[in-house]
Amino acid sequence: MCGFPPPSGYSHGCRPRGQERAITANWQTSxxxxxxxxxxxxxxxxxxxxxxxxxxxxxxxxGTGGALRMLAASVDAKAVAxxxxxxxxxxxxxxxxMRPDGVLTTVDPEPERQQFxxxxxxxxGFAGNRARFIPGRxxxxxxxxxxxxxxxxxxDGDRAEYPDYLAESLRLLRPGGLVCFEGVFADGRTVxxxxxxxxxxxxxxxxxxxxxxxxxxxSLLPVGDGLLCAVRR
Numbered sequence: 537m538c539g540f541p542p543p544s545g546y547s548h549g550c551r552p553r554g555q556e557r558a559i560t561a562n563w564q565t566s567x568x569x570x571x572x573x574x575x576x577x578x579x580x581x582x583x584x585x586x587x588x589x590x591x592x593x594x595x596x597x598x599g600t601g602g603a604l605r606m607l608a609a610s611v612d613a614k615a616v617a618x619x620x621x622x623x624x625x626x627x628x629x630x631x632x633x634m635r636p637d638g639v640l641t642t643v644d645p646e647p648e649r650q651q652f653x654x655x656x657x658x659x660x661g662f663a664g665n666r667a668r669f670i671p672g673r674x675x676x677x678x679x680x681x682x683x684x685x686x687x688x689x690x691x692d693g694d695r696a697e698y699p700d701y702l703a704e705s706l707r708l709l710r711p712g713g714l715v716c717f718e719g720v721f722a723d724g725r726t727v728x729x730x731x732x733x734x735x736x737x738x739x740x741x742x743x744x745x746x747x748x749x750x751x752x753x754x755s756l757l758p759v760g761d762g763l764l765c766a767v768r769r
Contacts, residue, residue, distance in 0.1 A: 567758050571599030580628060580660035587623040587652045595622055596692065596718060600760035601629035604690060607714055607765065608633030613687040617708060618642040619674045619701060620692035624653030626718075627667065628660050630690060640667045641681065643693075647671040678704040686710065692718040695735040698742045706751065709768045715752075717742065721762030 576582065576598040588595040596604070604626060608616060613634045618627060621644035631640055644650050650669045657667050670677050674693050678701070689705040691698060698717055705715040720726060720743060725736045746754045746766050754766035 571597050571759050574598040574602030576601070578628070578660065580656050581625060583659060584624040584628060584652065584656035587656075588625060591623065591649065591652075593622050593649060594719075595625040596629070597760040600718060600763055601626060603757055603759050603763055603765075604716065605629045605633035607716065608638075608688055611687045611712065611714055614638045615686045616640050616688045616690065617678075617681060617686050617705075618690045618692070619678070620644060620718075621646075621650045621653045621669065622692070623649055624656035626690065626692060627653055628656055630688075631657065631660070631662050631666060638666070641670065641686075642667060643670045643672060643674050643677045645671065645673050675700055675704070678708070681708055683707055684710045686713060688714045688716070690716045690718070695719060695722070696738045698738055699745065702742060702745060706768060711768055713768050715766050715768070717764040719761045720756065720764045723761065726762070 576585075581601075585595055587593075608630050613630075614637065616630050616634060616638065618630060618640060621627060621642040627640055627642055631638070634640065642650070642653065644653075650671060654667070654669065658664070675697060684707075686708045687710060689701075689708055691701045691705065693701065698720075701717070702715065709715060720739050722732075722736050722739055725732050726739050726743070743756075743764065746752055746764060749766075751769055752766040753769065754764065757763040757765060
């Protein structure tokens, strides 16, 4: 966020260097192109996305899904934890990037959504033992998961709980593992100086904590509604 004026109460900690950059129509077009770069023609993904639309459940964009698939492959992920199963869109992408023997542990407070995800995973050709479904609130489930047992943690749950998810993720991740947070742009509200609800304030806290952490190497990817990614040193 260097070169952009921070919202009230949010300091990005960067000093302007020369001329400030402006978000132009060309930038917006480029971001839209990047987000649509992944061709989503898998029947299982399209089915899961349609179930999400019918249920009113947000799902990751193709660009975000492609990034998750690439990140899972980059760490040769064998064990991934997902907060927010939804109808399985993000889970399919994660499984596509994981090792053939990898297991996705996915948590969601709505078991009926997880049933859709089960069907989507099966339709995508994944064996039943490739995914472990745990119904429940994330902050009640995560403490039961093994310390240092995960290569990647993907967070797409309650935005107001993201700072708490980070603390749990650092415990769950092995050194060199990745944590990713979906939706940190909050439709532009994260950098809007107007008064914001608690969930946006929580996102700002998350961004500050991740950027200032000496334990993490982070980057903010402009796909979907913003994907914050960090590697645990």
